[in-house]
Amino acid sequence: MSHQLTFADSEFSTKRRQTRKEIFLSRMEQILPWQNMVxxxxxxxxxxxxxxxxxPLxxxxxxxxxxxxxxxxxxxxxxxLYEIASMRLFARLSRIAPCRIAPPS
Structure with missing residues (x-):
């Protein structure tokens, strides 16, 4: 795992529109009891x-x-995981803060 911010991470962090996949992963981030499962x-x-x-587990x-x-x-x-930035973020494989996907408004 690299600890250096990549160009892809930098580009993804300024993206404005959320995809359906990002919205779904954001909901799963909030709904599932991750710490309890770990x-x-x-x-x-x-x-x-x-x-x-x-x-990491x-x-x-x-x-x-x-x-x-x-x-x-x-x-x-x-x-x-290589190709889809939102999946990397959800899996916490990216240097950007974990799951910065905002919940839908």
């Missing part, structure tokens, strides 16, 4: 130690949920 899964999630450090949980919501294979989900 606490339930935490004891079973791999810890850093041998080998490569695992991605909340990031993987968010990716798993998006994969089911949009019916994506592992490869298609990976491609979507």
């Amino acid at each position: 606490e339930v899964i935490e004891p079973f999630y791999p810890k850093a130690g041998n080998g490569r450090r695992p991605y 909340e990031t993987m949980l968010r990716i798993h949920c998006m994969q089911h919501w949009y019916n994506l294979s592992d490869g298609a989900m990976e491609d979507a």
Whole structure:
């Protein structure tokens, strides 16, 4: 994971219109009890130690949920995370503050 603001992140942060996908992800951000789900899964999630450090649990949980919501294979989900900025933000893989998608008015 890069900790540097990318040009794509910079461009996305000034976007004005919300897509249906952004609105849906914003609602899921508000509706689902993310912290509670993380606490339930935490004891079973791999810890850093041998080998490569695992991605943060909340990031993987968010990716798993998006994969089911949009019916994506592992490869298609990976491609979507590279190509779709709103999904990167929702998964908290972006340098911009997590899920800056505003709720619909």
